[in-house]
Amino acid sequence: MTVVLFIVGLVQCGLLFLLTGTGAKLARQAQKEREEARYVPHGGWPRVAMIIPAAGNDPRMEAALKSLLEQDYPHLLPVLVTAGADDPAADIIRRLKEDYPALRHVIAGEAKDCGQKNWNSLAGVAAVGDAADIYMFCDSTHMADPEFARCLVGPLARNEAAFSTGYHEVEPRDHGIVTLGYALSVLLMRLLQGLSAFTQPWGGAMAMTRAAFERYGVARLWASTVVDDCSLGAMLQARGVHVKLCAAALLRTTAHRHAFGTWRAWMDRQVLFLKFCMPGQWLLLGVFAALMLAPVLWAGFTFCRDLIGRGGGTGPFLALLWLLLLAGTLSSWRRLVPVRVPLGRWLGAFFLASGLFGWVYLRTIPARTITWRHMVYLVGRGGALLGMRRRG
Structure with missing residues (x-):
């Protein structure tokens, strides 16, 4: 199981690295679009x-x-x-x-x-x-x-x-x-x-x-x-x-x-809108949430076991290797943020975001309503509004 979760962690880092390349592509595309916007269309x-x-x-x-x-x-x-x-x-x-x-x-x-x-x-x-x-x-x-x-x-x-x-x-x-x-x-x-x-x-x-x-x-x-x-x-x-x-x-x-x-x-x-309007993407989002959270939980559990003296084997080494790969990948993400962010805080934000993402996704599985500002909306397939009431 340790090896399987390590492989999941590698897939996670690979996907995040791929998205880093997408960020660079968007930056180039934005520069091209700004140049095009200077000229009056036909x-x-x-x-x-x-x-x-x-x-x-x-x-x-x-x-x-x-x-x-x-x-x-x-x-x-x-x-x-x-x-x-x-x-x-x-x-x-x-x-x-x-x-x-x-x-x-x-x-x-x-x-x-x-x-x-x-x-x-x-x-x-x-x-x-x-x-x-x-x-x-x-x-x-x-x-x-x-x-x-x-x-x-x-x-x-x-x-x-x-x-x-x-x-x-x-x-x-x-x-x-x-x-x-x-x-x-x-x-x-x-x-x-x-x-x-x-x-x-x-x-x-x-x-x-x-x-x-x-x-x-x-x-x-x-x-x-x-x-x-x-x-x-x-x-x-x-x-x-x-x-x-x-x-x-x-x-x-x-x-x-x-x-x-x-x-x-x-x-x-964000998750509920997809659930009601685009259920296929919502299901895919669940896979993505698991991919983000599973290596975090595995590494945390592995390090805790090692601290109390119940670790051993290749688990701690693989967890540390995954953490270093993740840190390297997320470090490149910092270039896509308008301000400079400390790497340690950025990693902590990733762990918290992964946990919140997984928790929110699980909560949306039985949900039938969306709360937005002061309203609670009862929603059906395709985002159709079935009813509404004021909060509180």
């Missing part, structure tokens, strides 16, 4: 509606919204959507309208048959109508570089795809294990996005032509499902539609003293 830049659902009073929101409103794009219609006029985000939007008069604020009302974010996005689309050729959807708490919109819209403007997506990276502002664990988790998901088999829309930064929005019935889909991106990804995958990953359309998320509960709730949603 026929000019299309009209784009930037639709941003917003809720709450996240301290990062105002700066993030400003970064989106200050995009270097010639025909951009910014539309911010809140559920109600009394939402804390509405106060931020009203302040921003003083400096950005082109900004439109849409009140969507409370969602009844779908997730609130879906309902807000659809309200934004309805307000824009045919005034835009492309609908771009963004989250409200991530910082964007000035060329973000051109990089995300570029493939659509050049007729290379009908759907495009970006992603985000976390910039840790401290070396806390939870903060680094969250940064590592997001990095892992971004690297997996770089593999074509796992590329799917991300709701925080995705775009589609108006023609594709109508042809594929995105409005009907979102009006009955709990989440925007996973439900759309499942539908596009079933119909064989390609989603273009734009490596340069990379938003930045800052994290400081990140709370464990916030990280766990975020991971819960």
Whole structure:
């Protein structure tokens, strides 16, 4: 069994090393996309509606919204959507309208048959109508570089795809294990996005032509499902539609003293969205979770036995060899994070993330609901919304 688990550890390190190469490939792709974004496509830049659902009073929101409103794009219609006029985000939007008069604020009302974010996005689309050729959807708490919109819209403007997506990276502002664990988790998901088999829309930064929005019935889909991106990804995958990953359309998320509960709730949603919308990928994710966690548990058990004098054999040597290989592989991952991270803390973050990943996955097996903000959604196959209630 020791040899088998050591081989599992080697497979784990090999996969992580492969993803390191994916990170380097994404960096090269991003540079190419930024260069392409400098040139006006044949026929000019299309009209784009930037639709941003917003809720709450996240301290990062105002700066993030400003970064989106200050995009270097010639025909951009910014539309911010809140559920109600009394939402804390509405106060931020009203302040921003003083400096950005082109900004439109849409009140969507409370969602009844779908997730609130879906309902807000659809309200934004309805307000824009045919005034835009492309609908771009963004989250409200991530910082964007000035060329973000051109990089995300570029493939659509050049007729290379009908759907495009970006992603985000976390910039840790401290070396806390939870903060680094969250940064590592997001990095892992971004690297997996770089593999074509796992590329799917991300709701925080995705775009589609108006023609594709109508042809594929995105409005009907979102009006009955709990989440925007996973439900759309499942539908596009079933119909064989390609989603273009734009490596340069990379938003930045800052994290400081990140709370464990916030990280766990975020991971819960990521796994549950796949369970309900893309069950095949959810099952594959379970294999991946076991691959990440099994060598960690084996090595920990082996070292503990050795400490109390009950070890022996090749177990401790193989466990140490695996740990050195893992440290070398994860050390290269640190180059993919915006700030310098101590290797020891980075390893600790990996162990914690692996444990949390396994625990969260097991909890999702019997789950039938998704908790998001103040709502609990009862979800069926394909992410269909079966019912909802307020938390507490």
